[in-house]
Amino acid sequence: MAKMADVARRAGVSVSTVSHVINGTRYVKDETRELVLDAVRETGYTHNTVARSLKTSSTLTLGLAVSAVGNLHFAELVSAVDAATRASGYTLLMADTHDDPAEELSVVRTLHERRVDGLLLATAAGPRGAALRYVKNAGLPTVLIDRCASPAFDQVATANVEATARLVDHLADLGHTRIGLVAGRRGLRTSGERQRGWKRGMERKGLTASDDLVAVGDSQAYPAELATERLMAGPDAPTALVSGNNQMTLGVLRALARLGRKVPSDVALCAFDDFEWADLMHPAPTAIAQPVQETGRRAVELLMERIADPEGERRTVLLEPTFVHRESCGCSPSA
Numbered sequence: 001m002a003k004m005a006d007v008a009r010r011a012g013v014s015v016s017t018v019s020h021v022i023n024g025t026r027y028v029k030d031e032t033r034e035l036v037l038d039a040v041r042e043t044g045y046t047h048n049t050v051a052r053s054l055k056t057s058s059t060l061t062l063g064l065a066v067s068a069v070g071n072l073h074f075a076e077l078v079s080a081v082d083a084a085t086r087a088s089g090y091t092l093l094m095a096d097t098h099d100d101p102a103e104e105l106s107v108v109r110t111l112h113e114r115r116v117d118g119l120l121l122a123t124a125a126g127p128r129g130a131a132l133r134y135v136k137n138a139g140l141p142t143v144l145i146d147r148c149a150s151p152a153f154d155q156v157a158t159a160n161v162e163a164t165a166r167l168v169d170h171l172a173d174l175g176h177t178r179i180g181l182v183a184g185r186r187g188l189r190t191s192g193e194r195q196r197g198w199k200r201g202m203e204r205k206g207l208t209a210s211d212d213l214v215a216v217g218d219s220q221a222y223p224a225e226l227a228t229e230r231l232m233a234g235p236d237a238p239t240a241l242v243s244g245n246n247q248m249t250l251g252v253l254r255a256l257a258r259l260g261r262k263v264p265s266d267v268a269l270c271a272f273d274d275f276e277w278a279d280l281m282h283p284a285p286t287a288i289a290q291p292v293q294e295t296g297r298r299a300v301e302l303l304m305e306r307i308a309d310p311e312g313e314r315r316t317v318l319l320e321p322t323f324v325h326r327e328s329c330g331c332s333p334s335a
Helices: 004-011 015-023 030-043 047-056 072-087 101-113 130-138 160-173 189-204 221-233 246-259 292-308
Strands: 061-066 091-096 118-121 142-145 154-158 179-183 214-216 240-243 268-272 286-289 316-319 322-324
Touching: 004 015, 004 030, 004 292, 015 030, 015 292, 061 072, 061 101, 072 091, 072 246, 072 292, 091 101, 101 118, 101 130, 118 130, 118 292, 130 142, 142 292, 154 160, 154 292, 160 179, 160 189, 160 240, 160 268, 160 286, 160 322, 179 189, 179 221, 179 246, 214 221, 221 240, 221 246, 240 246, 246 268, 292 316
Parallel strands: 061 091, 061 118, 118 142, 142 154, 154 316, 179 214, 179 240, 240 268, 268 286
Antiparallel strands: 286 322
């Protein structure tokens, strides 16, 4: 029996486009619609197949499990996912994992019990986490979003390693040899990738990536304040810092202000994650801007494909971020 994925391949479109044509959930251009309908006839795929599937299982809802409270990046990501979900004719149900593996498992179970058709998950537990085992055993179509934890699932995230290395490259090119890192919470995939990126940048510039240049800021503002104070306390303190996410950047700036260290004249600063209002800060932070809107859109598209074709090949999509050059690194605004 032909599947929706067979129709998509025949028509040269995505599975989600086929779904929109068949279910009438979103406008599709006439020429694309005709390609899909021709492919439906050629493959023998019938509307009754879809009708039976909807009657027996579909609720037209998607689940999203992320750590949303107090996380500026995830707040923006939730908005992007919700827009893409509504555009696909679905409704989004969201639950906050608080980046706690036990809570993550609990909310994933709850979303599954609500009979969501598929799940988007920013896992804090890693590849061996109970939540991933649960969705795999339950056969729940799942896409990992923001954190690539396992190739056994479709996953969409930012290419973190080289982007962080580029921040280090930039600071090294400005003459800094002691470049510190305020790292994110241990155990998170993004934290590990950004620390590897920091190390890559240090090593390719011939600099020593010593442990005393790294302090864990736990991905939150206040722990990042304490981490920055530890880094700056020694006699050979860093002359430049890389912050591992936007929440920690706030903590880094507060700590430096309390210590009387001016940015960038005393300490240069580059940050992972941009702010919507970053250009209003002085000095404005040089930062890596993640492709949040594209991340949300691509993740929903992958999930729609996986719902339509549960046995399809799993894909990992790494999206390139943007280097936003401003003043906190010590360069002039016109550089």
